[in-house]
Amino acid sequence: MSNGDSKTNENVHTDFKERMTYGEYLNLDRLLSSQNRLSEHHDEMLFIVIHQVSELWMKLILHELRAAIDLIREGEIQEALKMLSRVSKTQTQIIHAWDVLSTLTPAEYIQFRDDLGQASGFQSYQYRMVEFALGYKTPHVLKIYEKDPELHQELKNAYEAPGIYDAAIERLVEAGFKINPDLINRDYTTIYQSDATVEKAWEQVYKDVDKYWDLYQLAEKLVDIEDWFQQWRFRHMKTVERIIGHKTGTGGSSGVGYLKKVLDHRFFPELWDIRTTL
Ligand code: HEM
Numbered sequence: 153m154s155n156g157d158s159k160t161n162e163n164v165h166t167d168f169k170e171r172m173t174y175g176e177y178l179n180l181d182r183l184l185s186s187q188n189r190l191s192e193h194h195d196e197m198l199f200i201v202i203h204q205v206s207e208l209w210m211k212l213i214l215h216e217l218r219a220a221i222d223l224i225r226e227g228e229i230q231e232a233l234k235m236l237s238r239v240s241k242t243q244t245q246i247i248h249a250w251d252v253l254s255t256l257t258p259a260e261y262i263q264f265r266d267d268l269g270q271a272s273g274f275q276s277y278q279y280r281m282v283e284f285a286l287g288y289k290t291p292h293v294l295k296i297y298e299k300d301p302e303l304h305q306e307l308k309n310a311y312e313a314p315g316i317y318d319a320a321i322e323r324l325v326e327a328g329f330k331i332n333p334d335l336i337n338r339d340y341t342t343i344y345q346s347d348a349t350v351e352k353a354w355e356q357v358y359k360d361v362d363k364y365w366d367l368y369q370l371a372e373k374l375v376d377i378e379d380w381f382q383q384w385r386f387r388h389m390k391t392v393e394r395i396i397g398h399k400t401g402t403g404g405s406s407g408v409g410y411l412k413k414v415l416d417h418r419f420f421p422e423l424w425d426i427r428t429t430l
């Protein structure tokens with residue numbers, strides 16, 4: 153029998169866990185020493201924190217989206233819906249960040265803008281991963297990361313993988329709808345184009361909600377996510393307009409003009425079109 157002097161590995165682990173502090177668990181040392189201002193300007197702290205908070209929320213969104221895509225592909229719609237609800241709630245949080253950032257005036261921002269060099273949100277790889285998961289695959293985006301092979305590979309994998317809408321279309325096929333065969337195992341590196349057979353299928357789902365309850369709920373969750381995503385894009389564009397007007401962006405784009413143009417893109421086009429045809 154043990155006299156209590158020798159501890160098993162499990163006990164050592166438990167002891168560490170018991171002594172572990174809040175700060176250790178959350179890695180706060182690293183998290184809270186990562187707000188390194190390049191200028192002496194007071195408002196640069198706001199600028200950094202808003203971006204970091206947004207990136208943290210994007211980390212959660214990606215975590216949930218990827219798991220949801222896998223579950224949809226496995227036919228576990230109800231479990232996926234729970235994750236997608238969390239995604240859209242998180243999107244509302246990121247959108248509220250724009251209210252805080254709007255307190256930054258053009259006169260304040262211009263004082264540290266030059267210090268940012270060519271850095272730009274354009275380079276946010278998590279943002280691109282979210283776009284990829286939602287099926288928006290723009291080839292110019294991959295080039296940005298060519299200098300970092302590991303990251304480039306990770307993005308390329310996400311670029312080549314089916315997005316959430318492809319997974320939803322697989323479910324339509326599985327439910328017995330006649331879907332254009334070109335869409336099955338299509339080249340996922342291309343941006344999805346609206347398709348008449350998919351539109352017909354969604355129309356049926358919305359006309360017979362009781363029969364297709366899971367698909368109907370999934371469709372509405374996708375609409376939520378696209379809606380909030382577009383609202384994020386819109387608030388970004390308006391905040392940028394209010395802070396830098398029509399100056400060109402540090403990332404080399406035309407600025408507001410570019411951000412307005414991106415707003416034209418639709419992720420799940422048929423789910424919007426059926427609102428008219430129903
Ligand atoms: C003062 C605040 C901000 C300004 C003036 C600004 C400006 C811009 C501009 C001009 C672009 C176009 C690319 C370029 O040429 O640089 C851009 C892209 C982008 N920004 Fe911001 N931004 C601001 C805040 C933010 C914040 C808080 C985020 C959150 C992470 C963000 C994320 C992005 C992303 C993801 C893109 C790429 C959008 C796309 O390609 O569709 N930006 N931003």
Ligand SMILES: N[C@@H](CC(=O)c1ccccc1NC=O)C(=O)O
Pocket residue numbers: 203265268271272273274396400401402403
């Ligand atoms: N593109 C912005 C700069 C900017 O906003 C930015 C710079 C560095 C890191 C993140 C940024 N945020 C979003 O684009 C500009 O043209 O002023």
